[in-house]
Amino acid sequence: MSALHELTAEQGVAALHAGEASAAEMVDAALARVEDDRWGSFLAVDAEGARGRAREIDALAERPPLAGVPIAIKDALSTRDVTTTAGSRILEGFRPVYTATCVERLERAGAVVIGKTNMDEFAMGSSTENSAYQLTRNPWDEGRVPGGSSGGSAAAVAAYQAPWALGSDTGGSIRQPAALCGIVGMKPTYGAVSRSGLIAFASSLDQVGPFARTVRDAALLLSHIVGRDELDSTSLDWPEPIAVPEATDLEGVRVGVVDELMGDGVEPGVRAAVDAALARIEGLGGSVERVSLATTEHGVATYYLIAPAECSSNLARFDGIRYGPRFDEARDLLEHYEVTRGEGFGPEVKRRVMLGTFALASGYYDAYYLRAQKVRTLIRRDFDAAFERVDVLVSPTSPTTAFRIGERVQDPLAMYLSDVCTIPSSLAGLPSLSIPCGLSDGLPVGLQLAGPAFSENRLLSVAHALEAAIGFDPRPPGVL
């Protein structure tokens, strides 16, 4: 058996059920990797809580399904008594009184939360550089970003600090960092996973999803968190269990390559890796054709009206009155709001709150927010039409590999364009995942696969068969 921290979650579960290791040992192995956190993946580590939980599980007569396998949780998810900040100064030291439904379901299934991972403040960003607390470094090249906003979760899994992690994805915040860190990341159908306890960025887009080093682990993790939750009215009754995929070929699978997402903005190295993956799809018996999604060119513009509009309202509750630090001895109420929110929020959050406030303002609503919602409907129809011809749509996950720390900080538009490939399926509410499909100049390239609503099982099957054919080695040099 490999070292405990090198096991996939699936292998870990098997080892625990077979009695080859204890949950305590498994958790200790992860915590040892977390202590030397040279990548800055974690904002909070709950060593004591995790060890206690592992001991409890080891003492059980019968091991729960996940048996004590450790997991890392994005700091956007509320965890009772464990500091939860969403990467923001305005929630510094905040200890929630309740746990997010998805985390609670995992804990009930026997997963052990070891800590909370770094993220762009309130999930706004594509590099994790917008965290108010620290940088996170890409395990493949410590001079580069891990992507974002769930960069901490992606780095933790890529650096073998945990076999898997939860992230949240609004416009690409799981898939893009998964691509940049050479791991698997999935955003499920909107409504698949309860948002109760997910600190909202843009409610109509936010979805929780898994990070893992294998597609099978991602499927296993997803299988424990999907389904209707009474605490989230937008959560859905799930039609069938999520299965851990077994497929080895792609016979009869019709794959469409999105023309608009293979254009000039795509780096040559990324294009080459994606082309190689397309060849493998055909080698596995799948068919590949070109598909046009004409409306996707409006994706980024549409997204940057809807998401900021919703965030301007979602973030209005952070006022330092009921929780969170106060930065002032304000003379009056207005000054209190100004100082608390002025000090508490970082520049990107302020930029989006202002954009969104403007987009919703009386007299502008029709021209901006309402128009954006209409374009969103057109994008959804474009996908519907495409899925009449093909089963799966593929594209690069990100037009580039991981960029250098600081490279795009001064250029918000360049940063926004990092999500050009992931935003369309977010706007359409469709499931989509990223798997590593090769290296470009030693940096991982992600391949994005998207399917119709509720097609998670087929998407995971296709990804699993392709993953095996690609044979990507997820170990960054020098990390283990």
Added chain:
Amino acid sequence: MSGPWEAVIGLEIHVQLATRTKMFCGCDLSFGDPPNTHTCPVCLAHPGALPVVNREAIRLGILAGLALGCSVPPACEFHRKNYFYPDNPKAYQISQYDAPLCVGGRVAVLLPDGRDLEVGITRAHLEEDAAKLVHLGAGGRRAGAEASGVDFNRGGTPLLEIVTEPDLRSAADAGAFLRQLRQTLRALGVSDVNMEEGSLRADANVSVRQAGERALGTKTELKNMNSFRFLERGIDAELARQTALLEAGGRVVQETLHFDPDAGEIHSLRSKEEAHDYRYFPEPDLVPLAPDQAWVEELRASLPELPVARRGRWYELGLTYEDAEVLSETAELGEYFEQVAELAEPKAAANWIRGELRAQLREAGQEPWESRVTPARLAELIGLREDGTLSEPGAKEVLAEVVRTGASPAAVVEQRGLGQISDDGELTALVERLLADNPDQAEQLRGGKDKLVGYFVGQAMKATGGRADPARVGQLVREKAAG
């Protein structure tokens, strides 16, 4: 400009719905409990907490809407109304905007002078109440307070906001409408409708225009009047202010106003320029509601007889507006009256309940429906009075005994010998004796001084301890005098 002026008034009424739990979370509703004892992550707006719609609030909202003649569209939606204030923890109120629960109603209001007033109901929509601010020092006022606290117990209480068309033409109209609305909501059991406790709150949109003019004048919004009296006084004060302003050549400015009942003055809260931009947008945390139309029809079929229909029926029974007002004060009193009126003459029943019964019970601190005077007992008493067995004072005396013991009025009459003397032989003898004993008055009576009939009736009552039938005595006195 000059008069005559016409007042144009519309009301916005907030009604706290009588659900067990809050609009979007499972916290119990409470009134008067220690601050912040009914809270949770949802109603405190903790990060990540999501609203879930209270089904019972939808049911009560639909019931109220149907009773106001509204239709219930197949789909409705919640919106966010964004504004910063400490009583609003999410910094947005979840409300309804362009797709409300109930739309397009109409009610007939029965006015004291017998007129019917048709009032259009624009809409009735669901929303959540704000938390309560508690100002310390400065006599509980915000200005000059040492500190302010927030009690989130009330935050998230389900509210139904009912908006009328500008169909009201006077403060009295507005008062009559609101009274009838309160009775309706109470009869439905959808709210406690207590203005003092804030479960019924009214804002008035007030404008004036020259009589005959069709266009509306500029309106002002008079906020939160917490009693019927203040509502009517506030509207009257605002109408007077606007009229005086227009007559002096001025212009009414659109603004939000507060009526200070102590000083009888109107103060400005904010002008249109300072008005909030609430940045309404559809609440993405909730899915649109689609009330099942079969369920709506079931609710419609379950509606009790509404106060306005009951009043129409009562008027036909001979009751007056005042009778109906008093008997509508509580559902129990109306029901008590109905039961008595089944067994006794209805107008007499109304008179007895409003008058002697309540007067006697007030001393005992009781309400009719919880007293020993069951509807059957009261009906029996009224019967004894109507058929002449009891005189007025005799009936009152019997009632006192029924209040005390719950005994049958007939039994009390029997036991105490209180029956009215209507035996002609006995009364004739009595009248003859009185005429003989009072020769001067008898002489004057015979001389045509008709007033003295009353004198002899009085004497007869005195002589019999009130048991003589005064009408019959009067007749006999006249007969004997005419001789």
